[in-house]
Amino acid sequence: MSVKRTVATWTTAVLAAATLASCAESERDGGGEGGGSEDAGTFVFGAAGAPEMFDPFYATDGETFRVTRQMFEGLLGIEPGSAEVVPELATEWEPNEDGTEWTFTLRDDVTFHDGEPFNAEAVCYNFERMFDQNEAGQTAGEYWGYVMGAFANDAENSLYQGCEATDEFEAVITISGPTSGFPTMLTLESLSMQSPKALEEGDANGIAAEGEGFSFPAYADAPVGTGPFTFGEYDEANGEITLARNDDYWGDTAKVSELVFRVIPDESTRRQELEAGSINGYDLPNPVDWAGLEEDGNSVEVRDPFNILYLGLNPEANPQLKDLKVRQALYHALNREQLVQTQLPEGAAVATQFMPDTVSGYNTELEPYPYDPDEAKRLLQEAGAEGMELTFAYPTEVSRPYMPDPEKIFEALRTDLEAVGVKVDVKTASWNGGYLDNVTAGRYDAYILGWTGDYDSAYNFIGTFFGNLKENDFGTSAYPWGKQLADDLKAADAVVDEDERGAAFEEINGQIMEEYLPGLPISHSPPALVVGPGVEGVVPSPLTAEEFDTVTVGGE
Known part of the structure; x- marks a missing residue:
């Protein structure tokens, strides 16, 4: 399938609008204020399903992204509570005249969770890693296939054509032609930035077909991003994923010290766990329970249908x-x-x-x-x-x-x-x-x-x-x-x-x-999530893409 694009007109006005829109200030650039190093409690969220693994590039489902979203960031982000594109690891982005080269100015104060620097070389390493996949990786990395059309073995039919680090904090990404989806697609969780050192040491691209699914390399069990939480552990037997606050985060640090996802597939059981106080919130409460949950002192946050x-x-x-x-x-x-x-x-x-x-x-x-x-x-x-x-x-x-x-x-x-x-x-x-x-x-x-x-x-x-x-x-x-x-x-x-x-x-x-x-x-359908008494700071997302670094947990 070819995704090469052609367009009759590429006006200066459109390019100028894209450039102006790119210059908005990031809501996350808070100078490192927030939870700090003190113990600020734990937010426990009842997840409806288990993640398949933790490398967002190969993820395809919301339950996996719910976890990885807390640890990883992309060049561009989404304004909390909306679908608006905002800066994240890139502060500005600007196309050339025909829309085939996009220059990204990067933040200069970001490090990966393993201490490695985030810079233009890291950006290009990530894109080349995503582009160059084996047969199993091309199947598993379906989001790249959706938005880029092809991988390195079919480069002429790929939207992505290359990445160059033109300065320490400037990267130029070349695409085959203008499209409405670029650079907005860089907000996708699958296209998040990951530590090149960790990717290489964990053989991140060593995915293989296994039965009706895949076997993932060691890296997928211990991924490394730049976000406000770091990976802790996955207790698969008990269905519990633990993330820790990143106290070296470039923006406002998370309000809680620890974030736990407890896998509870049955919705009625999730409600019982919320009532018992063993979790602080869960997604997709049964609509017939909304009124009763509110009457019990919980907050039901209804998202717009998208x-x-x-x-x-x-x-x-x-x-x-x-x-x-x-x-x-x-x-x-x-x-x-x-x-x-x-x-x-x-x-x-x-x-x-x-x-x-x-x-x-x-x-x-x-x-x-x-x-x-x-x-x-x-x-x-x-x-x-x-x-x-x-x-x-x-x-x-x-x-x-x-x-x-x-x-x-x-x-x-x-x-x-x-x-x-x-x-x-x-x-x-x-x-x-x-x-x-x-x-x-x-x-x-x-x-x-x-x-x-x-x-x-x-x-x-x-x-x-x-x-x-x-x-x-x-x-x-x-x-x-x-x-x-x-x-x-x-x-x-x-x-x-x-x-x-x-x-x-x-x-x-x-x-x-x-x-x-x-x-x-x-x-x-307008989905909802519910949080218990004392929980504040949850911003419902129409994309069901909530970020929990703003959440606080208090008493009842």
Whole structure:
């Protein structure tokens, strides 16, 4: 897949705006004030699932990123509580005239947790490390594949073309052409900066395929970043990850001395642990519990919805799904309004497309597919698919922002499908214990999954799903229009003018839903997190990307 970009115009005004926006002051530049060296207590957070490992480059799930986010930083960051890009390890960034070279001015007061200096050489080492991956690393490092398109073995099709340290604290990154995603993509947790010395000594790129997953090198168990917390230990037997405050942090040091993530897959158990005082907070409380949690003196922090829940379809596993009438029939069979009202929190909405309405490129003309079981049966009959069998899967041991209770959501969808004559073969696996790997490997005909936006970009939603045929998202390579859709998405992403780019994505969203329908968007949901009495300083993020260095823990 090529991600080389072309663009008709690259105006001086746009470049100037990008440069001005880059000069904002970082909220983290606080001169090292904060918790200091005294014992300021421990914040214990109940995690919904176990991390797969701790190298953010290979991470793909929110539970891993929840931990790594506290230890690592990128060149650019996200303003807490918003989706706005702000400086982090880079203080300024500026493109050349055609948008192919970006000069980053770096902070000169940062060291990695192992004492190694952060500088331009470290930046380039990181990018070359991410770029030069073996076959297993190219599969595991899927975020790089999404945003950069290719690795070193296919360099001509990569957005990333090289990095040069032009001064001790100045790095120039070359890309193949302008795109709306760069440099915003540098806020991704996967593209965080890591200690070159630790990467080399821990054989960080020594990843290998193992069974249905991967075996990770020693480094992935003891990663080294620049953030306000350092890695302590992972007691896998007891499901507990411990991080320690980085007292040498370049910005405001963390308010607590220790940060602990306790893996508690069951949501009701997380609530019981909060009530017992053994944890200080947890993510994704059941919506029916919000009022009761507040009445008990806890604080329920509701985020703005910035996600999509969808039913993915794999026509390579089930050729009947190649027929548009079959896909339309399945969509008409789903009572999504009832699902939203019964399974999701107040403020959730039925989706009309694969992105929320706050993102530029959302098509306001699209209406939700109507719930119509009779039409579903008629279409299945016309397609010769009456009584079709569907291997349909859902994940266990996890709650996600877009699906607080996967099993209940699955059962609602399954009931609707069976009501129109579809025979459902139920499959399930734990989130990081096979489910995600099975989806990637195409072992299910249909599955429920979702996406929380990494940053405010249409391409971050629909480009992630349909822009990379190598990843076979939604089986688009099985459809004759798959390559055309991928090419159209890249062309839209390369448009510099924001209004024109938004219009291009609106048109593509219409095509996806009205002509292609490669998967079935279900809903958008406003996820919440809850913290107990005495906990202050949590800033809810629409990206579900909370940073816990501002949290304090007091008495009840």
